[in-house]
Amino acid sequence: MAITVTINGEARKIEAAPDTPLLWVIRDELGLTGTKFGCGAALCGACSVHLDGEVVRSCQILAQDVDGRSVTTIEGARDKIALAVKAAWNKLDVAQCGYCQSGQIMSAIGLLSQIAKPTDDDIDKAMDGNVCRCCTYHRIRAAIHEAAHAI
Amino acid sequence: MTHSSLTDIFKLSVEAALGQPLASAQSSRRSFLKLSGAGLVLGLAAPQLDGPALAAPAANGLAADAFVRIAPDNTVTVIIKHLDKGQGAATGLATLVAEELDAGWAQIKTEFAPSDPVRYKNLAFGIQGVGGSSGLSNSYEQYRRAGATARAMIVAAAAKEWGVAVREVVVSNGVVSIKSGKTATLGAMADAAAKQAVPSKVTLKTPDKFVFIGKAFPRVDSRAKTNGTAKFTFDLQMPDMLVAVMARPPKFGATVASYYATAAEKTPGVVAVVKVPQGVAVLAKSTWAAIKGRDALKVSWDESKAETRSTADIIGAYKALLDKPGTSARKDGDAEAALAKAAKVVSADFEFPYLAHAPMETLDCVVRSTGSSAEVWTGSQMQTLDHGAACSVLGLKPEAVQLHTVWAGGSFGRRAITNSHFVAEACEIAKAYGKPVPIKVIWTREDDIKGGYYRPIYLHRVRAGLDTAGNVVAWHHRIVGQSILAGTPFEGQMVKGGIDATSVEGASTLPYAIPNLSVELHSVTIGVPVLWWRSVGATHTAHATEHMMDLLAKEAGKDPVAFRLALLKDKPRHAGALKLAAEKAGWGSPVPPGTTRGVALHESFQSYVAQIADVALKPDGSFKVVRVVSAIDCGIAVNPDVVHAQMEGGIGFGLGAALRGEITLKGGNVEQANFDTYAPLRMSDMPKVESYIVPSAEAPTGVGEPGTPVVLPAVANALFSATGQRTLRLPMTKQIYKGT
Numbered sequence: 001m002a003i004t005v006t007i008n009g010e011a012r013k014i015e016a017a018p019d020t021p022l023l024w025v026i027r028d029e030l031g032l033t034g035t036k037f038g039c040g041a042a043l044c045g046a047c048s049v050h051l052d053g054e055v056v057r058s059c060q061i062l063a064q065d066v067d068g069r070s071v072t073t074i075e076g077a078r079d080k081i082a083l084a085v086k087a088a089w090n091k092l093d094v095a096q097c098g099y100c101q102s103g104q105i106m107s108a109i110g111l112l113s114q115i116a117k118p119t120d121d122d123i124d125k126a127m128d129g130n131v132c133r134c135c136t137y138h139r140i141r142a143a144i145h146e147a148a149h150a151i
Numbered sequence: 152m153t154h155s156s157l158t159d160i161f162k163l164s165v166e167a168a169l170g171q172p173l174a175s176a177q178s179s180r181r182s183f184l185k186l187s188g189a190g191l192v193l194g195l196a197a198p199q200l201d202g203p204a205l206a207a208p209a210a211n212g213l214a215a216d217a218f219v220r221i222a223p224d225n226t227v228t229v230i231i232k233h234l235d236k237g238q239g240a241a242t243g244l245a246t247l248v249a250e251e252l253d254a255g256w257a258q259i260k261t262e263f264a265p266s267d268p269v270r271y272k273n274l275a276f277g278i279q280g281v282g283g284s285s286g287l288s289n290s291y292e293q294y295r296r297a298g299a300t301a302r303a304m305i306v307a308a309a310a311k312e313w314g315v316a317v318r319e320v321v322v323s324n325g326v327v328s329i330k331s332g333k334t335a336t337l338g339a340m341a342d343a344a345a346k347q348a349v350p351s352k353v354t355l356k357t358p359d360k361f362v363f364i365g366k367a368f369p370r371v372d373s374r375a376k377t378n379g380t381a382k383f384t385f386d387l388q389m390p391d392m393l394v395a396v397m398a399r400p401p402k403f404g405a406t407v408a409s410y411y412a413t414a415a416e417k418t419p420g421v422v423a424v425v426k427v428p429q430g431v432a433v434l435a436k437s438t439w440a441a442i443k444g445r446d447a448l449k450v451s452w453d454e455s456k457a458e459t460r461s462t463a464d465i466i467g468a469y470k471a472l473l474d475k476p477g478t479s480a481r482k483d484g485d486a487e488a489a490l491a492k493a494a495k496v497v498s499a500d501f502e503f504p505y506l507a508h509a510p511m512e513t514l515d516c517v518v519r520s521t522g523s524s525a526e527v528w529t530g531s532q533m534q535t536l537d538h539g540a541a542c543s544v545l546g547l548k549p550e551a552v553q554l555h556t557v558w559a560g561g562s563f564g565r566r567a568i569t570n571s572h573f574v575a576e577a578c579e580i581a582k583a584y585g586k587p588v589p590i591k592v593i594w595t596r597e598d599d600i601k602g603g604y605y606r607p608i609y610l611h612r613v614r615a616g617l618d619t620a621g622n623v624v625a626w627h628h629r630i631v632g633q634s635i636l637a638g639t640p641f642e643g644q645m646v647k648g649g650i651d652a653t654s655v656e657g658a659s660t661l662p663y664a665i666p667n668l669s670v671e672l673h674s675v676t677i678g679v680p681v682l683w684w685r686s687v688g689a690t691h692t693a694h695a696t697e698h699m700m701d702l703l704a705k706e707a708g709k710d711p712v713a714f715r716l717a718l719l720k721d722k723p724r725h726a727g728a729l730k731l732a733a734e735k736a737g738w739g740s741p742v743p744p745g746t747t748r749g750v751a752l753h754e755s756f757q758s759y760v761a762q763i764a765d766v767a768l769k770p771d772g773s774f775k776v777v778r779v780v781s782a783i784d785c786g787i788a789v790n791p792d793v794v795h796a797q798m799e800g801g802i803g804f805g806l807g808a809a810l811r812g813e814i815t816l817k818g819g820n821v822e823q824a825n826f827d828t829y830a831p832l833r834m835s836d837m838p839k840v841e842s843y844i845v846p847s848a849e850a851p852t853g854v855g856e857p858g859t860p861v862v863l864p865a866v867a868n869a870l871f872s873a874t875g876q877r878t879l880r881l882p883m884t885k886q887i888y889k890g891t
Contacts, residue, residue: 017419017439024439028394033386034379036560037438038511039596043826046511074379089377093369093792096800097237098376099383099511099560124835131826133511133561134237135803137837139796 003067007032008076018064022056023047025063026073034074034102038131045130048103048110049073055110057129074102081112081151088147096134104130108144117148218297219248221305225325225338227254232264232271232290233281234532235372236510236559236566237800238855239793242370243287244294246789250363251298251355252305254337255325261371266531266538266554280533282567282683284756284853287789291851292355299353301344308343309335324362358787358848367792372558384515384529384557384591391588392517393422395580396445396595397432402457402819403603404678407431407450414447424448425583429576432592434584442595458678459819462608465677466502469610469631473500477629477671478649481659484667489625493616497702501613502880503691505814506606506684507829512560513599516577519589524551525581526589529574530559532566540571544578563685563804565604569636572604600829601821605814606684607633609654611695615665621707623718625667628658628695633681634674649674653683657692657753657860662725663700663718679816685804689755689860697751697864698878701871711750711868712738724759724784725752727845732761732782735843746777749869751861756853758785759845762802764838764865768873772887776806776838776866781858783842786849794854798842801858807832809863811882 001018004011007030014029026035026049035058038046042057049058050072058071077086085108088094095101104127111118111126118126123141132140220228229245241261249259264271268278275289302322309327310317321328328334358364375381400406410431412424418433420440425432433444490496517528518541525545531537531554538554545552559566577592584590594602609632616625634651650672652659659670684690704714712733719726729752733739742748745767752761765778781798788794811830815822823829867878874888 020437020439024437027386028388028437028439031388032379033382033388036383036511037385037513037593039826040442041596041825041827044511044596086377090369090373093373093796095237095370095373095376096239096796097511097559097561098372098381101376102379105377127834129833131511131831131833133509133563133804133831135800135807135832135837136796137803137832137834138799138840140834141837 001064003063005066005068006070008072016063018062020063021059022049022061022063022066022071023058025066026058026071032073032075036099036102038100038103042129043131044100044103045107046100046103048106048130050077050106050110053113055107074106077106077109081147082109084147084150085109085112085143088143088150092139092143092146094136094139094143096136100130100132104132104140108140108147111144112148112151116151118144218294219252219301221301221337221341221344223338223341225258225336226260227252227258227337228260228262229294230264231261232279233273233286234263234530234556234559234562234566236530236532236562238286238797239370239790240281240286241372242793243789244290245371246363247290247294248298250361251295252302252337253322253324253362256363256368258325258337259371263556266534268535271534278535280535280567282532282564283687284758284855284857286855288757288851288853291789295355296353299355300350303350303353304344304347305337305340307347308340311347312343364789365787365791367790370793381558383512383560384517385512385560385593387517387528387557387591389517389519389589393434393436393584393588393590394438394441395432395434395590395592396441397430397576397580397592397598398445398448398450399430399598399602400452400457401601402452402454402459403680405452405454405457408453409451411449414449415444418444418447420444423584425580427576427579427583429572429579432580432583434580434590438593441593454819457819460677461817461819462505462815465608466610469608469675472631472673472675473610473612473629475673477631477673479669480650480655480672481668481670483665486625486627486667486669489667490614490616490627493624494619495617495706496614497617497699497706498612498614499699499702499877499879501611501691501695501698503609503694504812504881505608505679506690506808506812507600507814507823508563508565508604508684509599509826509829509831510559510561510563510565513594513596514565514573514602515591515593516574517589517591518577518581519587520545520578520581521587523547525578526553526555527574527578528555528557530562530566531556531574532559532562533568533571536569537571537574540575541578544575545582564683564687568604568682596826597824600814600823600825603680604682605679606690607635607681609691611691613695613699615699615703617703617707621709623663623665623703626661626665627669629671629673630655630658631673631675633677633679635681635683635687637674637676638680646674653688655692656688657755658688658696660754661696662722662754663715664721665718685801686755686856686859689753689856690808693751693753693755693860694864694867694881697753697861698867698871701749701864701868702877705871710739715752725754728752728759728782728784729761731843731845732763732780735782735841736763736780738763747869747873749865749867749872751864751868753857753861755857755860758783758852758854758857760857760861762861762865764862764869766866766869768870768888772889774870774888775836776862778839778841779862779865780841781843781861782845783854783857784845784847785854785857786847786851788844789851791844794844795842797854798858799840801856802840802862803832803837805859805862806836806838806866809866809881809883810836811884813882
């Protein structure tokens with residue numbers, strides 16, 4: 001089916017089977033590979049993007065459900081909070097293998113958009129759905145506090 | 152994963168794949184490739200191979216011989232011979248060059264080396280590849296020499312151009328200068344430098360002159376990994392590329408009996424269905440079409456040769472072996488006789504499950520084969536083996552196959568695979584399809600979790616004796632498990648006298664002064680493929696030995712730290728790490744209410760790690776690890792922040808397995824499939840980590856693995872201290888901890 005989706009602020013028309021997960025639309029159709037496949041079942045958060053400003057797991061959102069909606073990926077996350085989060089990630093050298101970090105960052109931006117100064121418990125709740133097998137959690141937590149402070 | 156055994160494995164594998172002997176691992180004959188007009192390129196020249204050169208330099212031949220490239224635009228490109236899968240190889244190797252070149256950090260760029268077992272071999276292995284936490288240690292002098300040589304040529308060029316003596320030229324932070332005020336960038340001097348004689352000898356800096364080594368500075372890959380631009384194999388997109396997803400046997404050792412492809416072929420986007428020795432692959436124009444096509448396949452499997460046992464059966468068979476003497480891996484004195492005479496004997500049986508590695512980026516590989524040549528892209532951890540496997544499957548000579556190493560989304564051992572099965576499989580699919588388009592083979596998470604190559608199940612029985620003064624007089628340790636190396640073509644050469652060193656390391660190398668010590672092994676053959684998992688033998692031996700030490704300390708009425716130190720009088724590096732951790736954790740001072748504290752110490756890959764865990768016990772018998780203090784002696788810490796990162800991550804990785812990691816089989820079928828049933832460590836499980844490094848002038852040793860195995864016994868010892876309960880069966884969530 002033909003779908004119109006605003007991706008990182010730009011309206012794009014794409015052709016996709018209605019049941020195609022948004023993840024594969026973003027990666028295969030739109031060529032934006034910063035959003036990752038990790039589990040295909042909303043268990044790891046590597047595919048996290050913002051759909052109309054909300055953090056979602058793009059592997060569970062169908063193409064047919066994004067028609068007329070707005071999607072932000074890691075490549076397009078550029079508002080004040082996003083820039084602070086990315087800067088904190090860089091400053092603390094959070095990434096190891098880096099594969100999950102796009103999803104971690106999109107979830108962290110979502111958290112800081114809701115709660116300006118999250119506690120450790122807030123971070124646990126917001127970030128528990130994002131798996132990092134390198135276990136960079138220690139620095140992710142520190143980077144979220146750092147970004148909150150910078151904003 | 153001992154270095155000597157790896158060297159042998161790799162040599163044999165490469166020779167098998169290439170049908171020719173590999174040249175001996177020498178790099179003494181040095182010469183430098185110099186190109187004018189394009190800056191300075193240098194590296195170690197290849198010793199002569201007995202056969203044709205393995206990796207022919209491709210169109211970008213400029214980089215193919217080199218470790219360092221300085222371009223007129225002032226970028227310094229460091230060629231990284233090892234895969235970076237998060238451990239920081241690119242940052243570490245670039246640091247070594249920057250140090251001796253006196254480059255500015257901002258001008259450093261990195262690039263993965265092509266496959267070339269001569270120029271880019273791991274000096275500890277003899278072929279190109281990394282494992283056993285050897286990436287930095289084997290490169291420490293080599294990359295510094297490359298930087299120093301480039302610097303010497305830059306200096307010679309500047310001296311000539313400015314008409315001064317070489318000793319008057321200063322290089323600092325990427326700027327070449329002399330006292331009169333003349334300055335130039337490295338890039339501006341690169342063309343002239345390329346015309347200078349290559350120095351036959353360079354002097355490396357003494358540690359007091361280090362600008363980069365031992366200092367904290369940023370990773371080279373952070374920016375690309377935080378803005379979505381870092382390209383992993385999964386992210387490669389090329390014109391006409393097809394994506395392949397494969398149906399693999401549900402039981403290990405089963406093969407395709409027949410398959411029905413019509414439904415798969417009818418799936419929109421599916422282009423072809425091909426049968427290969429490993430299973431049936433669906434090729435499609437998009438990832439989603441390939442996944443749907445694979446799900447629509449109907450495959451009947453021939454399970455006549457498959458492993459059909461359950462893990463309960465396997466463990467039952469292992470338990471019977473625990474009662475029987477095994478093959479001796481170490482024998483000091485007479486442990487049995489000493490046990491018979493001991494005042495007290497403490498005995499414990501341990502059980503460790505299969506573990507999957509589950510890197511965030513599942514296995515993947517891109518192959519484009521024309522029939523007469525091919526290119527392969529993957530997060531190649533063992534380039535020479537992967538290259539050899541591709542040549543073998545495609546029937547091409549090494550110079551006709553280019554292997555490109557790509558950033559990998561984790562490995563933890565999974566990509567260091569002696570049979571290169573996932574590269575071979577991708578090449579089989581390309582060969583079966585037969586058209587010269589790029590094919591990206593991806594594994595789903597279910598494929599990954601169910602795909603085998605697990606850390607083996609191990610059972611241990613440790614019996615130790617104390618005399619009336621509380622001294623350890625005897626230690627008898629018996630281990631049962633699959634050999635990681637058995638069942639590979641290298642079994643005959645590598646499993647010597649019935650002992651696979653990877654099964655017993657950490658137990659056979661017990662550092663404590665115990666006069667009567669026996670370590671025995673039963674190696675069992677099971678049809679489940681197994682593999683090294685971050686820290687290899689230490690994943691199980693560290694827990695069995697270090698938990699046992701606390702059981703003994705309690706029986707002897709001694710403090711666990713003092714008890715260990717008394718047995719480490721001849722092991723200053725073990726003792727040094729333990730003392731530092733104890734000091735930083737405040738060992739001996741009261742713990743917060745509701746909290747209990749435990750210690751453990753273990754050496755792996757020549758690094759010494761002590762960890763002290765603070766564990767909060769909950770009324771329901773569950774617990775949370777709240778703080779881990781870690782101390783490592785890894786020789787010179789080239790980048791201390793990367794060392795800390797590896798300790799933090801290693802602790803999390805070890806703790807995740809300790810808490811919930813377990814792969815089980817029922818009737819030969821793997822019972823876990825994804826991150827719900829194979830549950831990883833998550834944010835709320837992660838303790839605060841305080842990492843410390845023992846100051847050292849020794850050569851650098853491994854940091855990727857040694858942080859992983861120590862947390863499990865530290866946590867178990869904390870729980871033992873509070874509850875008196877032993878942790879004998881992993882994962883720990885199988886147990887409720889309630890006590891005093």
